[in-house]
Amino acid sequence: xxxxxxxxxxxxxxxxxxxxxxxxxxxxxxxxxxxxxxxxxxxxxxxxxxxxxxxxxxxxxxxxx
Amino acid sequence: xxxxxxxxxxxxxxxxxxxxxxxxxxxxxxxxxxxxxxxxxxxxxxxxxxxxxxxxxxxxxxxxxxxxxxxxxxxxxxxxxxxxxxxxxxxxxxxxxxxxxxxxxxxxxxxxxxxxxxxxxxxxxxxxxxxxxxxxxxxxxxxxxxxxxxxxxxxxxxxxxxxxxxxxxxxxxxxxxxxxxxxxxxxxxxxxxxxxxxxxxxxxxxxxxxxxxxxxxxxxxxxxxxxxxxxxxxxxxxxxxxxxxxxxxxxxxxxxxxxxxxxxxxxx
Amino acid sequence: xxxxxxxxxxxxxxxxxxxxxxxxxxxxxxxxxxxxxxxxxxxxxxxxxxxxxxxxxxxxxxxxxxxxxxxxxxxxxxxxxxxxxxxxxxxxxxxxxxxxxxxxxxxxxxxxxxxxxxxxxxxxxxxxxxxxxxxxxxxxxxxxxxxxxxxxxxxxxxxxxxxx
Numbered sequence: 001x002x003x004x005x006x007x008x009x010x011x012x013x014x015x016x017x018x019x020x021x022x023x024x025x026x027x028x029x030x031x032x033x034x035x036x037x038x039x040x041x042x043x044x045x046x047x048x049x050x051x052x053x054x055x056x057x058x059x060x061x062x063x064x065x
Numbered sequence: 066x067x068x069x070x071x072x073x074x075x076x077x078x079x080x081x082x083x084x085x086x087x088x089x090x091x092x093x094x095x096x097x098x099x100x101x102x103x104x105x106x107x108x109x110x111x112x113x114x115x116x117x118x119x120x121x122x123x124x125x126x127x128x129x130x131x132x133x134x135x136x137x138x139x140x141x142x143x144x145x146x147x148x149x150x151x152x153x154x155x156x157x158x159x160x161x162x163x164x165x166x167x168x169x170x171x172x173x174x175x176x177x178x179x180x181x182x183x184x185x186x187x188x189x190x191x192x193x194x195x196x197x198x199x200x201x202x203x204x205x206x207x208x209x210x211x212x213x214x215x216x217x218x219x220x221x222x223x224x225x226x227x228x229x230x231x232x233x234x235x236x237x238x239x240x241x242x243x244x245x246x247x248x249x250x251x252x253x254x255x256x257x258x259x260x261x262x263x264x265x266x267x268x269x270x271x272x273x274x275x276x277x278x279x280x281x282x283x284x285x286x287x288x289x290x291x292x293x294x295x296x297x298x299x300x301x302x303x304x305x306x307x308x309x310x311x312x313x314x315x316x317x318x319x320x321x322x323x324x325x326x327x328x329x330x331x332x333x
Numbered sequence: 334x335x336x337x338x339x340x341x342x343x344x345x346x347x348x349x350x351x352x353x354x355x356x357x358x359x360x361x362x363x364x365x366x367x368x369x370x371x372x373x374x375x376x377x378x379x380x381x382x383x384x385x386x387x388x389x390x391x392x393x394x395x396x397x398x399x400x401x402x403x404x405x406x407x408x409x410x411x412x413x414x415x416x417x418x419x420x421x422x423x424x425x426x427x428x429x430x431x432x433x434x435x436x437x438x439x440x441x442x443x444x445x446x447x448x449x450x451x452x453x454x455x456x457x458x459x460x461x462x463x464x465x466x467x468x469x470x471x472x473x474x475x476x477x478x479x480x481x482x483x484x485x486x487x488x489x490x491x492x493x494x495x496x497x
Contacts, residue, residue, distance in 0.1 A: 283432060
């Protein structure tokens, strides 16, 4: 099996696993109970405050991770 | 500026606050823009309803907002309402229903309350079932492959890669991911899967399978809408729609290139 | 020979119809419009195929697309009132199989490839491909929309009263 075939198989299997996992998750209804707040995001956009902070802005952060 | 033409002389803006008319028309126009209607259709439909309500009307359509100004006959009172355009995705079903509503308002001289009630019902319209769309899109892309000269094996490869890629797109959009990232990922995986023809030497036209595997992501409707807006001189909306479509095309192209790069393929 | 051409035309129309139904479903087209979208797409795409035949009119893709879109627009204006839909609901999905998708994404690809090459010859070659694909896709789409919208202009009353 060549290098390219191995890469292809890894990509296809990872995609298949993602879709199967997601289908099982939606069938079991867990995603409906889980809210966005409790979901752990590995990668996410930073908050606007972090990008555009100006000294003197209110420090009261009501959005928890 | 619209000339005043009422359904019934007794109906006038004095009976109902102008602000409510303006708010209704702005919400109607915002939803119509969001579901992919051309700017001229938004103008005509909203103007038709304003005429039927017996008010003067002006609409200002921007890419992200719609602003409606209404005033009565003697210009003693006026109201302005602005709404953000709805991000509801292209829906010709909504487009047809909202257009029909404008005619029903004009022909049957509906009151604002009745029109608003029907509008609320139209807003509840369900989109086409996701599994139906998934299968039909896969068949459509496989047909596309054939139109470009692909053989039976290439069509099957494209069918499977579209099925998987479109399902990934649905999952990512349901999760609220950015649409540009979604297009990039969907095109990456669709292109990578359709490269199976090249990698495993299946079929006689693997390059056509690879080339047509991402065509289901091309944002055709925004391109068509942008040219339509140019024809009717809504240049700002035309540019906005064109850029949106061009950026999505760039994202899908980047996904395709990334897929080919990782697999070491060169077809261009 | 003629029978081969006829079979090819019918095949072209059939697959264009299937493509139109699929892409209509993405745009949430009302189900009652599916058949008309398929019919319009079949008619338009097979007309474009005939116009571009090497043994026939030998037309370039841009005018062929514009003429086919005009035919689609005419049929849409006539058939849309039957299903109480605006003509755009019928002809926009029908135009989708003719959208130059490959030209569009190759434009971006050749732009990126141009930037990767610093040698003059290679740069000019890929730049030519970028401009060629970009202009072709732009003019195909513009020609299609102008062609499909002309009947709406010509039959204004019919077009804008289709839903009543």
